[in-house]
Amino acid sequence: MMKDKEFLGTPFYFAEFFGEREGIMRLQSRKKVVVKNKVFGGEDMLVCLPLVSSNKETLIKDAGKICEYNPDVIEWRVDYFDTVNDAESVVDALESLSEVIGEKPLIFTCRHKREGGQSDFSDMKRVDIIRKAVSTGAVDLLDIEMSSDREALEDIKRISEEKDVKLILSYHNFEETPDESGIVEKLAEGERLGADISKLAVMPNCHGDVLNLLSASCLARKEVDIPLITVSMGEMGSLTRIVGGMFGSDLSFAVGSESSAPGQVPIEDMRKMLGLLTNQVLV
Numbered sequence: 001m002m003k004d005k006e007f008l009g010t011p012f013y014f015a016e017f018f019g020e021r022e023g024i025m026r027l028q029s030r031k032k033v034v035v036k037n038k039v040f041g042g043e044d045m046l047v048c049l050p051l052v053s054s055n056k057e058t059l060i061k062d063a064g065k066i067c068e069y070n071p072d073v074i075e076w077r078v079d080y081f082d083t084v085n086d087a088e089s090v091v092d093a094l095e096s097l098s099e100v101i102g103e104k105p106l107i108f109t110c111r112h113k114r115e116g117g118q119s120d121f122s123d124m125k126r127v128d129i130i131r132k133a134v135s136t137g138a139v140d141l142l143d144i145e146m147s148s149d150r151e152a153l154e155d156i157k158r159i160s161e162e163k164d165v166k167l168i169l170s171y172h173n174f175e176e177t178p179d180e181s182g183i184v185e186k187l188a189e190g191e192r193l194g195a196d197i198s199k200l201a202v203m204p205n206c207h208g209d210v211l212n213l214l215s216a217s218c219l220a221r222k223e224v225d226i227p228l229i230t231v232s233m234g235e236m237g238s239l240t241r242i243v244g245g246m247f248g249s250d251l252s253f254a255v256g257s258e259s260s261a262p263g264q265v266p267i268e269d270m271r272k273m274l275g276l277l278t279n280q281v282l283v
C-alpha cells in the first residue's frame, strides 16, 4: 500500500485508517455532536452564519435576514454588542433573538480583544455574562478560547454541563499558522481540555500554510475523536472554508449579513461552490 504521509514520525495510511471507500467526500469524526437535529462530525459540513450586531434592534433585524438563508447554525458574537458588559441587556437581547431564530442551534461567543474579539471584560465578568446567558435556555453551544484562564474555563465547563450546552474550545492566531503537527496538537488539546468540539482558525502567510491547515485537519481525525472546525483565514485561506469539509472540518462560517472574520464568503456563493464540488442539486 502507498504511504500517504509521515505523521509525527509514523507512516500513516489514509485508506487503512478510514477504509478504502469511506470518507471520499467527508472524513467524519468518530464522536458526533447532535444539537437540535444538526450533526457535527456527520455526513455534511454544517454552515454557520455569524451575527455581529451592535444593539438589540439591529440584532433582531440581522437575525431575521440571516434566517432567510436557512443556515444550519447561527453564532451570536456578543463581543460586538455595545452593552456586552451589561449582562441584563445581553439576556434581554438573547431572549428576543431566540424567538426570531426558533429551532436553529445557537453558538454564544464572547471573545475578548486579546483573543481577536471586540470587547474588554474581566474573566469574572465573562463568566457572569455566560452564566446568565446560559440560564435563559437559549444557548446551545458556547465558544471559548482554550487559552482562557484555567479557573474561568472550569467554571464555564461546569455551567455548560449543567445545562447540557456543548462546549467549543477554540484556538485563534491572527498572525500566523502553526506547522502541521502544531495544528494537530492544538486540536488535540481542545479535546483533552474537555471540549465537545475543537476549533482552530489561523492566518496563512503563504500557500504552504493553507495546505498545512488542510493536511493537519485530515491528520487530526486520527488523533482526535470529537468534531473539528478548522479555518485558514484571509483571502489566501478562503478556499478552506469551501473544501475544508472534505478534509475533516465539520462547520464553516459564511456571511449572511456581515462577516465576522477575514476571508469569509457569502453563503449563496458557498452553497453554489459546495453544490458543484459534491455534484448535488442546489438548495
Ligand SMILES: O=C1C[C@@](O)(C(=O)O)C[C@@H](O)[C@@H]1O
Binding pocket: 050, 075, 077, 109, 143, 170, 199, 201, 231, 233, 253, 260, 261, 262, 264
Ligand atoms: O472562531 C470563529 C471562526 C471565525 O474566526 C472565522 O474565521 O470564520 C469567525 C468567528 O465568528 C468564529 O467565532
